[in-house]
Amino acid sequence: xxxxxxIPTYNESENLPILIDRIVKVLEQSGIEGQIIVVDDDxxxxxxxxxxxxxxxxxxxxxxxxQGKRGLSSAVLDGFTESGSPILGVMDADLSHPPExxxxxVEPILNREADITIGSRxxxxxxxxxxxxxxxxxxxxxxLAACKLTSVKDPMSGFFFLRxxxxxxxxxxxxxxxxxxxxxxxxxxxxxxxxxxxFRDRIxxxxxxxxxxxxxxxxxxxxxxxxxxx
Ligand SMILES: Nc1nc2c(ncn2[C@@H]2O[C@H](COP(=O)(O)OP(=O)(O)OP(=O)(O)O)[C@@H](O)[C@H]2O)c(=O)[nH]1
Ligand SMILES: [Mg+2]
Numbered sequence: 053x054x055x056x057x058x059i060p061t062y063n064e065s066e067n068l069p070i071l072i073d074r075i076v077k078v079l080e081q082s083g084i085e086g087q088i089i090v091v092d093d094d095x096x097x098x099x100x101x102x103x104x105x106x107x108x109x110x111x112x113x114x115x116x117x118x119q120g121k122r123g124l125s126s127a128v129l130d131g132f133t134e135s136g137s138p139i140l141g142v143m144d145a146d147l148s149h150p151p152e153x154x155x156x157x158v159e160p161i162l163n164r165e166a167d168i169t170i171g172s173r174x175x176x177x178x179x180x181x182x183x184x185x186x187x188x189x190x191x192x193x194x195x196l197a198a199c200k201l202t203s204v205k206d207p208m209s210g211f212f213f214l215r216x217x218x219x220x221x222x223x224x225x226x227x228x229x230x231x232x233x234x235x236x237x238x239x240x241x242x243x244x245x246x247x248x249x250x251f252r253d254r255i256x257x258x259x260x261x262x263x264x265x266x267x268x269x270x271x272x273x274x275x276x277x278x279x280x281x282x
Contacts, residue, residue, distance in 0.1 A: 055139040058131030064145035066256035082155040091127040126226035141213040146254035149211035167241035171211030177248035228272040
C-alpha cells in the first residue's frame, strides 16, 4: 500500500458511504494504492457497522471500533498505529474535504518534494463554502492563535498527508481536535506543501464542536507554545 487514509468518525453514517465511494474512485483513477482506515468511537448511529458493510463492497477498508474511548486526535493516532503504509493521511468524514484532491496531496510526498502536504483553505484558490460569518471568524481567530507555532497558512486543516518518518519516535498529545497542528509543531520534517481546497460545510449530521473543544484547543495551543519555547 502506498497510503493509508484515516477517517475518524462519530455519527457519520449518512456521509461515510458517499465519501468512501468518492475516495475509491479517485484511487482507482490515479493508480494510487490506498487503504482506508475508519476509526469509529462506537457511534450510536452505528457508523462502524456501515463501515464494515462498505468493506464488503470495496474490500480495502479497515474498521477500528473503539469502545469506551472518545476523541478526534486519539482516534487519528490509533488509525496511524493500525497502518503499515509509508504515507499516512487524514480527512473528515463529513464531506467537507474533497477526496478528488488526494492525488495532488500524495504526489509531492511520493516524489520527495514534501514530507507533509495540507489541504488548505487559506491560500490562493482555497475557499470555505457556506460557513456562517461567526464560524469563519472563530476559525480565523483559532488560526491566528497558532501563528507563531508554524508558518503554514492553514495549520488547523483536518485534511493532510505525511511521510510516516515525520512522527516516528515522537510523542504526540492524543488530546484535542487538532492533531495536524500537533504534528506540525512536534514532527520531524523538511518541506511542507499546501494545496488549495474548497472546504464545504457538512450537509448531513451534527457538528462535534463544542465549548469544551474550544477550551481544550486553547489549552493545547498554550502547551505547544511552552513546548516550542523550552
Ligand atoms: N472517532 C472519532 N471521530 C470524531 C470525534 N469527534 C469528531 N470526530 C470526527 O472528526 C471529523 C471532524 O469532526 P466535525 O464534527 O466535522 O468537526 P468540524 O469539522 O470542526 O465541525 P463541523 O464540520 O461544523 O461539524 C468528523 O469526521 C467527525 O465524525 C470523536 O470523538 N471520535
Ligand atoms: Mg466537519
